[in-house]
Amino acid sequence: MSILIKDVQLEGDVTQIYIEGNRIAEIGKRREADTVLDGKGRIALPGLVNLHTHAAMSLFRGYGDDMDLSTWLETRIWPAEARLTPDDVYWGTKLACLEMIKSGTTTFNDMYFHEDQAAKAAKEMGLRAFLAEGIVDLNDPERAAKQLRAADEANRKIESLRTDRINGVLGPHAIYTVSKDSLLRIRELADKTGSLIHIHLSETKREVDDCLVENGMRPARYLDSIGFLAKDVIAAHGCWLDAGEIEVLAHTGTMVAHCPVSNMKLATGQAMAYVAMKEMGLVMGLGTDGAASNNNLDMFETMKVAALLQKHAHGDPKVLPAREAFELATLGGARALGVDAGIIGVGRLADLILIDPRRAEFTPRHDDVSNWVYSAHGNIVDTLICDGQVLMRGRRVKGEAEILEKAAAVARDLVSRA
Structure with a gap:
């Protein structure tokens, strides 16, 4: 054609x-x-590239606003997600794809549950999708085994639908929800299969503080200490990464998805250190996060908010000028995902x-x-x-x-x- x-x-x-x-x-x-x-x-x-989202969470748009992250997750989102069905994810992803199409996004990097249904929806809608079955084991060995089996099964189903547009990804949720053993297993799988890894990292100060107590080091250093970080890892948020951790990300080739709207809405308390990351040569892109914490999937809005937040955080109107913001939303995300677009x-x-x-x-x-x-x-x-x-x-x-x-x-x- x-x-x-x-x-x-x-x-x-x-x-x-x-x-x-x-x-x-x-x-x-x-x-x-x-x-x-x-x-x-x-x-x-x-076409725009959404480097971090949870597509089917479009079903939770407006459901539990104006809460801090832990309260929002523990009292609204996680109880509802416990009752998610494959059909819910299918229609939630279709809704997200519709919204992304109507606002200019051609590629999205997703982490959620029942991702075989997300793959089906994305394939039908025609978008380019990278889909990670979310792994949340809560340091429970029995749950970990079940979650890893579910992720493997989802990736097999995604592989059966695979086209140039539909790709399976590994998706450990975060260091505070995934055990060290599971993280090491995921690292091993990525090395074996060539899959990308999609993880939340240093989104909140609480995550950093808890990691210091439990592991004696900050989150990025912890992941590096167990050999997890590499050039196939896309880390979402990174709001609380310090200068040393940014050096670790640069050294390992770890990539970052900046999600300014959800970070501000959930009051994570600190803007991602864009200038330091740029100076260290990190590959970066922009993400909307899910519609439950944004509350839309409009990458044009995300470009603007990213630029304004970084100018405000650095006290310098020259930081993240318009051209750079646009490139983050296009070429930056495409590079992170290995897509010949942008x-x-x-x-x-x-x-x-x-x-x-x-x-x-x-x-x-x-x-x-x-x-x-x-x-x-x-x-x-x-x-x-x-x-x-x-x-x-x-x-x-x-x-x-x-x-x-x-x-x-x-x-x-x-x-x-x-």
Whole structure:
């Protein structure tokens, strides 16, 4: 299948983008194609990459706001999650995929439960997904064995659905919910299979304090001491990493997902040390976290909040300028996941969006990049293409009404069981 996007603006110039299969085959020349999209008046951008989320938690949007993290988890989220069914996760992930498509995200890195159902939903919706079955053993050997078996089974099911877009990942939740033995087993599995590892790290001061008491060292140093950290690890949050730990992450090649909106909403108390991480050369991207702690999956909003939070935290308006924020949301996340996207270029994967700048908040257009980051929301996205397939055109997504209706019903039923 071939697609021609004609007369579209790309990096300030009006041009033609020709897609063949799932790759961008040519830029600049108008060619015959199976599908022709009129890009007149629109801007082509790379698809956004959500480096940390819990897609099916879209079902918990607005369920338990304005609480500290431990209270929120222990009194609202974990009791409800204990009653999750595979069908809940399927429809919750479909809802998340719909929201991501409508706000410009083409790739997401997920950690949750019943991830074989998340894989099914993502495959049907057409997005590129990295899916980790969450492992939470609470230092219980019997539970650990059960969780590792469940993760292995989920990854086998994900593998059966595998395409260029659907990938299995290993997902130990965090050091305070996963035993050392399980972490070592996961490290061994990653080395054997080549899978990425997705983990929460140093999200709160309590996590750091507890680790110091239990292990005599801070979280990143603890993970390094057991040989867990490596260039295949994506660590979400990292709000409380100190300078020495950032050096450890740089030395091991560990990557970081910055989730500014959820960090602020849950009042983690400290912004991720972006400048120090940048100076040490860490690969970084942006994530929304789940809709329960954000409460949306809008990566345009996340770009803006990331830039503003870092400027405020460092007391310097020059920190994380608009172009860098945009690159974190595109190329940074793509690099972390090993996806040949994040840039619109010949030979790259055809993961891109068309935005419509003919809006009040985009006028005047002194600086388009500034507008994308500081003025935009996801509703500027008119068209989305992932892996060479048109998933949204004119803001219309196939099956949208059914997804909204079914997900709302599933969410109501889920919280009634909690």
